Amino acid sequence: MSDANKFHEMLSDIMEVARVQGNQLTMEDVKSLFGDMNLTDGQYDHIYAYLAANKIKIKGYVDSASLYTEAVNQEKLKEEHLDKEDSEQKASAHVQDKDTLQEEDSVYLKMYLEDLEGIKDCTLEEELTLINHIITGDFSAKQRYIEGNLRNVIKIAKEYRNKGVTLEDLIQEGNIALMNALEHLQEFEKETIREQIIQYIRNFIEAVINEEKESSSFGNSIVDRTDFLNNAAKELAEDLGRNADIHELAVYTKLSEREIKDILSMSGDAVKVSVHHHRKDGKSEGI
Incomplete structure (x- = not known):
């Protein structure tokens, strides 16, 4: 197993541990799971950012994203105010997320969507601002970008529903892809960087589906x-x-x-x- 695959598997495992513990972890919990990978403090910060953006509380971890978001809003987005009509449209979109859930979807997924109602999506202007800060190594900008795009991941994941992987797993894999994409911003074309992040997520999800199909085919062959x-x-x-x-x-x-x-x-x-x-x-x- 490659280091990248091992990292993805461990990230999925730590999400499962968090669910069992009421969406709470300690920094020691995270380090004990990833201990044999010899990660740097900066890499652990990325993991904490990902978990925090997914509404998992990390005891001992200082969440600086909210402070950063406030500063960005004051400096860059002072003139942006949603009127009543825009607010109603957003509320309608959130309700639609709930309505498209199916009976087989897990309780965790339903709770996850409810938790996202308290998170403000990134506007296009804020995304571009955040991307510029992420490229310069701003850790809190990365956390805010992940947080503000979690609903976008859900929308993408829903496009691949009923293809052999649960929606819950598709969303989780999409979130991991989102985090990984931010590690490769330097490789993307600056003019279309946002579109390339979305495509990176799609490619990641499609790879997971194809892997599942190959695994299922092998399993069926053995049964036959x-x-x-x-x-x-x-x-x-x-x-x-x-x-x-x-x-x-x-x-x-x-x-x-x-x-x-x-x-x-x-x-x-x-x-x-x-x-x-x-x-x-x-x-x-x-x-």
């Missing part, structure tokens, strides 16, 4: 081959009056003995075979 071998073993057992051995199964099924052993190793006790090789003279010899 196990069923085939099991049926063959039963037919041979009826003809021979005993369980067939691997050599006899290989001759009967036209599969190699190596293939049969591989299937048996993954099927456990699903297929009954003899542990002895039976010779033509009726005697048997151990395998």
Whole structure:
């Protein structure tokens, strides 16, 4: 497993731990999970930022994003005020998020969407301002950008619904992609940087779906081959009056003995075979 995949898996694991602990973690919890990856303090700060943006409280972690947001709003966004009509449109959009949930969606996901109601989305002007600050290494700008784009991730994730991965997992993977995209801003074209962040998220989600499809296909293939071998073993057992051995199964099924052993190793006790090789003279010899 690559370091990147390992990091993604650990980030998903820490999210699960947080859920169990009421969306609260300590800095020690995080460091204990990622301890063997030798991360720098700056990298841990990125993890704390991601967790904080996802409404997970980190005990001992100072959240500077709200102070940064206030300063940005005062300096850059003084003239931006939503009128009553705009507010109603935003409220309607939040309700629509809830209405599109399905019965199989988890309680956690429903609570997550409710929590987002208290977070203000980034405006286009604020996003561009934040991006400029992130490029210069401003950590709190990164946290605010993640926080202000969580709903955008949901919208993207919904486009990939019913493709073999739960909406909850799609959103979580999309959030991880959002955080990773901000680590690669220097590689993006400045004129279309916002669009490239969105495309990065889409690519990440599509890769997760494709990986799940490949995994499912492999699993189904094993099930089919196990069923085939099991049926063959039963037919041979009826003809021979005993369980067939691997050599006899290989001759009967036209599969190699190596293939049969591989299937048996993954099927456990699903297929009954003899542990002895039976010779033509009726005697048997151990395998």
